[in-house]
Amino acid sequence: MVWRFLDTGEGDAYWNMALDEAILTLRIEDKVPATLRVYTWRPSAVSIGYFQSLEDEVDLEACKALGVDVVRRITGGGAVYHECGGELTYSFVASEEELKAKRFFKDIQGSYQVICEALVEGLRKLGVNAEFKPVNDIVVNGKKISGNAQTRRRGVILQHGTILLKTDIPTMFKVLKVSKEKVSDKAIKAVEDRVTTIYREVSSNITLDNIKEALRRGFAEYFNVELRASTPTQAEIDLASEYRKRYASWAWIAKR
Amino acid sequence: MTLRAEYKVKGGKLIKVALEVEGDVIKSAKICGDFFLYPEDAIEEIERSLKGARLNSDFKQILTEAVERSGAQLLGFSVEDLAAAVQLAFQSGLG
Numbered sequence: 001m002v003w004r005f006l007d008t009g010e011g012d013a014y015w016n017m018a019l020d021e022a023i024l025t026l027r028i029e030d031k032v033p034a035t036l037r038v039y040t041w042r043p044s045a046v047s048i049g050y051f052q053s054l055e056d057e058v059d060l061e062a063c064k065a066l067g068v069d070v071v072r073r074i075t076g077g078g079a080v081y082h083e084c085g086g087e088l089t090y091s092f093v094a095s096e097e098e099l100k101a102k103r104f105f106k107d108i109q110g111s112y113q114v115i116c117e118a119l120v121e122g123l124r125k126l127g128v129n130a131e132f133k134p135v136n137d138i139v140v141n142g143k144k145i146s147g148n149a150q151t152r153r154r155g156v157i158l159q160h161g162t163i164l165l166k167t168d169i170p171t172m173f174k175v176l177k178v179s180k181e182k183v184s185d186k187a188i189k190a191v192e193d194r195v196t197t198i199y200r201e202v203s204s205n206i207t208l209d210n211i212k213e214a215l216r217r218g219f220a221e222y223f224n225v226e227l228r229a230s231t232p233t234q235a236e237i238d239l240a241s242e243y244r245k246r247y248a249s250w251a252w253i254a255k256r
Numbered sequence: 257m258t259l260r261a262e263y264k265v266k267g268g269k270l271i272k273v274a275l276e277v278e279g280d281v282i283k284s285a286k287i288c289g290d291f292f293l294y295p296e297d298a299i300e301e302i303e304r305s306l307k308g309a310r311l312n313s314d315f316k317q318i319l320t321e322a323v324e325r326s327g328a329q330l331l332g333f334s335v336e337d338l339a340a341a342v343q344l345a346f347q348s349g350l351g
Contacts, residue, residue: 078290
């Protein structure tokens with residue numbers, strides 16, 4: 001069996017979310033195979049979960065001042081600061097059926113587990129001693145290194161998530177309304193105690209390409225498939241261009 | 257009057273409830289947070305189900321029925337958590 005590996009490089013927040021959804025739609029229509037995509041964000045952006053309140057979670061003034069975009073995901077979960085150069089995002093699209101044929105699971109939590117275990121397999125290739133922590137995290141010695149979120153439509157799963165390379169906690173505190181506390185050294189220390197990064201766990205010599213390749217191999221081995229490097233189809237690009245308008249619209253961003 | 261509450265679910269998710277209330281009747285409800293619910297748009301049916309509920313209503317029953325009607329599956333929180341969040345919002349208005 002051959003699945004697809006897409007490295008789509010840098011994109012802005014709206015394009016990044018639009019392409020994930022386009023892959024999901026076209027997988028539903030059976031026009032593309034199961035796909036692992038990796039990408040990064042330029043400019044840096046905040047993504048909020050489908051159910052989150054924009055005004056509760058995001059400091060829009062700070063985002064504007066810092067040139068940080070804001071986008072609402074179609075997936076639930078929490079707000080994420082996607083720092084340009086500070087993280088790698090992946091998305092994985094597959095039908096429940098084809099996924100179960102490779103690694104059985106019995107419920108939604110189980111599907112998070114198998115997809116996250118494929119990521120864990122990849123991270124271990126880099127020497128990161130990662131493990132899945134329900135509901136939707138990957139941790140190293142109890143510290144979060146990756147957050148993940150999933151939606152499902154007509155039997156097809158889209159899971160995307162971020163893997164931290166390094167953190168810029170002061171900026172994160174400015175753009176996210178994470179806490180009512182001041183941005184104190186103590187508050188920064190508290191986040192540093194709960195979160196870790198690839199650079200901290202291994203080395204800052206690890207490149208994005210190293211991580212992308214480790215994820216590709218991790219997924220291939222865990223699901224016992226070939227993941228063939230490819231590029232998005234014209235249909236995906238066309239559909240993503242359509243979807244991008246919605247993601248960039250205020251009506252969608254401020255929906256809740 | 258808007259009544260608000262934040263409810264921390266065991267395991268870490270946060271439910272934020274905002275109720276528009278007249279007297280002790282809910283006119284509209286908004287449920288936000290970092291939880292997961294499938295399908296996502298079922299949240300609107302769940303929010304609508306609270307319209308007309310009163311302080312002494314059985315929120316758990318109302319929410320359970322709405323979840324069943326919409327075929328929703330919850331991850332990271334339960335109907336009990338949701339009911340507790342609504343209760344908490346109501347209590348916030350009791351001073």
